[in-house]
Every structure is written in structure tokens, then in C-alpha cells.
Amino acid sequence: MNTFPDLRLSRLRRTAGIRAMFDLEIPAPAKWCWPTFVVPGKGIKEEIASMPGQYRYSPDTLVSAVEKVVQQGVGSVLLFGQTDGVKDNGGSQAWHDHGAVQQAVRLLKSAFPHLTVMTDVCLCAYTDHGHCAPLRPDGSLDNDAACECLAKVALSHAAAGADVVAPSAMMDGQIAAIRAALTENDFNQTLLMAYSTKFASACYGPFRDAEDSAPQLRPGMPADRKGYQASYANPRNALMESVLDEAEGADILMVKPALFYLDMVRAVREQTLLPVAAYNVSGEYSMLIATARQGWGDLDELVRESTMGIVRAGADLIISYWASEYERFFGKR
Ligand SMILES: [Zn+2]
Numbered sequence: 001m002n003t004f005p006d007l008r009l010s011r012l013r014r015t016a017g018i019r020a021m022f023d024l025e026i027p028a029p030a031k032w033c034w035p036t037f038v039v040p041g042k043g044i045k046e047e048i049a050s051m052p053g054q055y056r057y058s059p060d061t062l063v064s065a066v067e068k069v070v071q072q073g074v075g076s077v078l079l080f081g082q083t084d085g086v087k088d089n090g091g092s093q094a095w096h097d098h099g100a101v102q103q104a105v106r107l108l109k110s111a112f113p114h115l116t117v118m119t120d121v122c123l124c125a126y127t128d129h130g131h132c133a134p135l136r137p138d139g140s141l142d143n144d145a146a147c148e149c150l151a152k153v154a155l156s157h158a159a160a161g162a163d164v165v166a167p168s169a170m171m172d173g174q175i176a177a178i179r180a181a182l183t184e185n186d187f188n189q190t191l192l193m194a195y196s197t198k199f200a201s202a203c204y205g206p207f208r209d210a211e212d213s214a215p216q217l218r219p220g221m222p223a224d225r226k227g228y229q230a231s232y233a234n235p236r237n238a239l240m241e242s243v244l245d246e247a248e249g250a251d252i253l254m255v256k257p258a259l260f261y262l263d264m265v266r267a268v269r270e271q272t273l274l275p276v277a278a279y280n281v282s283g284e285y286s287m288l289i290a291t292a293r294q295g296w297g298d299l300d301e302l303v304r305e306s307t308m309g310i311v312r313a314g315a316d317l318i319i320s321y322w323a324s325e326y327e328r329f330f331g332k333r
Contacts, residue, residue, distance in 0.1 A: 026307055026330045027318060029073035033118060033277070034323035036077060037210050038062055038100040040084040050206035051282055052289050054321050056082075059104040063111050065324075072326045073333050076116035078166060078319055079104055080211055082125050090134040090145070091123030095152040097159070105160040118164035118193065119157040121150055121178070130215040132169035132228065139220030141227065146171045151181035158187040166254070168195040170228045170241075179249035193277060194250035196242035197264055200229035203257045203283030210282065235264060242268045250274065252317070257281040259306055262313040269314035278315035280307075285321045303329045 001007075013019055037048070037056045044058035045065070057065055066077055081101035083093035093099060101119055108117050123146065124132045133146030146169055154165040165182075167174050175194050182190050208214040215224060230238035242253045253272055255265045256279035265278045288306065292299035303322055307330075310318055322329055 024308065024311060026304065027311060028333055029323070029326045029330075030075040031317055032074050032323040032326060033076040033078050033116075033317055033319040034066075034069050034074055035080065035120075035279070035319055035321060036062065036065070036324075037080050037082070038104045039082045040100045048206065048210040050209045051286055051321065053325070054210070054285075056210065059100055059107050062104050063107050066108055066112065066115070069324050069326075070112050070115055074323045074326055076118055076164070076317075077108070078118040078120060078164075080120045080125070082211060087126055087128040089128060090149050091126030092149075094123055094126040094149070095156040097156060099156070102156055102160040105157060105162050109161040116163045117161065118166055119162045121153045121157065121165050121167040122169045123149055123153070124169075124215070125211050125213040128216075129218065129221060130213055131222065132225065133171055135221060139218075139222075141222065143171050143228075144173070147174050147177035150174050151177045154178045154190075154192075155181055155185055155187070158182060158185075158190040162190065164191040164193050164252070166193040166195060168198060168256075170195065170198050170225075170230070173248070175245045175248035175250050191251045192249060193252040193254055194242070194245035194248075195256055195279075196245035196250060196253040197238045197261070197268060198229055198254070198256045199232050199238065199261060199264075200224065200226040201232065201257050201260065201281070201283070203260060203281045205283055206286045207282035232260075235267065238264060239267055239271065242272065246272055246274055252277055254279055254319070255315075257284055258310050258313075258315070258318075258320075259284045262309055265310065265313035265315050275316040276314060277317040277319055278310045278313065280310060280318065280320035280322070282321070300329055 039056045041058040045061045046056050048054050079101050085093040134142045252275045254277040258278035258280040269276050288302045291297045
């Protein structure tokens, strides 16, 4: 074998031009999805304190925000909703036909017919206790009732025109329940993206601030979501979630968070032929901004380097708040 001094790998890295020939590329904006937050009302655009540069929008202001994202070529958005209606045990406002998400889907699909509109399907922003399922009188989680509620939410989003519904509640059987409901109601072209491997993560803090969806602490109720979201210390159990979601009828599998779980992105990638999405979550977003603000790192470099980690792990679709600034971080396409 050719060795030093004949072999010098640095020759392949010497100039920007040589590196560019062989380096992987950041995926084009069409392979990105921008997650964002919709609230009821009109004329609202309020910055989320723990996620600088990201906002809560009412459906009308969301259209102009999405226009800037679409102009950069970003292919899809993922909407998270809130209600100003009465929160209840089952989160019934989540499937209200005139909810903020349902309104926003209709507006976006008419303004940008080629944009792929995805919706988060969950109950926690609509339940009075903040869990992703109704609670029984004894405070325990009612998984099967949640599946029925989630199917109603997914149907209301599909009826509004969502291209992709993305259930995130981590209830057993939720994919089968939603797929059956979609099929029965003739939504046979609605894609189902499973948050198949969603970990109980400390990286969701800023998101819960944005969504006002932190679980409430009340006697007799679970204090966190570790009872239903995947355990970061049990990768086989987490991987099994994605195997089951595929069997239940998912079209796309997602791993969430992304950067703390690159091994899981790779593991899911290797065990399925379905597309794999990686969700670069709020905490992963905000920690890079915090680092840069402290003067401990360059934000542009941090964003590009961490994104390439997601690419190397094998994600097909990158769901990331950085998508709204695609041109700044990754250049014009
Ligand atoms: Zn939830």
C-alpha cells in the first residue's frame, strides 16, 4: 500500500475547489421542512423568547412568513397549533374545523399550491392537563381513547387540505387508527409521517414555551411524558416503535430529536426502505444561538456543521427551524 511520504490525504483537502469536488452537500431546500407555530387570531407575530428568530403567527401573518420561506425554495412546512377555546380532558379543540391549524392549512394551500403542508397531530396543546392523551379519573393515561381523538384531529387536517399528517403523541396503535380513519374517509392520498421514534427529551423546553404545552403537575397525574415517549437509554425499544409504525401504515418515519440521536437516525435508516425524517428540535436550535451569543462559537459554522451530521446519519428530510434562514446559512439555490 502506498504510504507516507507518497500518500498525503491532505492533497484531497488542499483547496476549496478540491474539497468541493468530494464533499457531501447540504441538501437542497426542497429537502427541508420548516416547523412553525400557529395561534388563533389576526395580525399576530410574536417572537418566542426561548427561540430567537422564531415566532408565533396567526393564520394571516403566517402566509407572509411562509412566502419568504417558499421564496428560498424550502419544500414544506410543519404546523403546530394552539387554541383560544376551552381546553378539556380530550383536547377537543384540536379537531375543530375552524382551529388555527385548519385555517392556516386552507390559507397556505390556496396561496402556495406547490408547498407541501404538514401538520402535527397531537392533543397536548389542547388538553387542560397538557398530556398527549385524555386522562382517566384515576389520573392514568387513556391510550386507546387518545387514538380515537388523534384520528379525528388527522381527519380535520386532511379535510382542510394537509398533504401530510404527523402524529406525535407516541400512543400505541395511533398510526393504525389514523390510517384506518383516512382510508375510511377517502383521504387515500394523505401522507402519514410517524414521529416513530420520539424520545422523552430535555431538548423540548423552548418548544413547550412556544406551545404552552408543558404537562401540568397535579396529584395523581404523570409528571412528565416518559411513560409514553421513547427512553433514550433503550434504543431497541425505540427502534421497535419505528418497525411497528411502518407495519401500521406510516409513509415516512421520523426521529426526534436529531442531533442527540444521530445513531437512531442511522439505525432507522438501515432497517426501513421508507423515507426517514430527522427533527432538529427547539433545544438543539436554541443551544447553538445561546452558544453564539456567549461568543463561544460562530453560529453559521455551528449550523452548517451540525446539519451535516444529520445528513451523514442518513436523513432524507430535515425538519429544522434553520429552514426559515436557508439562504443565510446554506447559500442561494
Ligand atoms: Zn403531544
